[in-house]
Amino acid sequence: MAHPVIETDECIGCGICVDACPQEVLEVNGGVVEVVNEDNCIACGDCVEECPMGAIPEVVEE
Structure with missing residues (x-):
């Protein structure tokens, strides 16, 4: 899960x-x-790339 x-x-x-x-x-x-739908995350990293403030430093897989 990511x-x-x-x-x-x-x-x-x-x-x-x-x-x-x-x-x-x-x-x-x-x-x-x-995060409201964690089960849907595919760890693509689009959110990390697009955040203008750097508030999403990574997508973690657990």
Whole structure:
């Protein structure tokens, strides 16, 4: 199982990563991004690449 690591103190809630995710894993809630569908994550890294703040430093597989 994989999921993106979100550094909420760096996240500005812009939603660019949400739009970049092909599997609808992320959602903006309360002004920050959170993982809402971890089971859908395919560890593609699109969210990591698209985040302008670097608030998603990696996708980890557990």
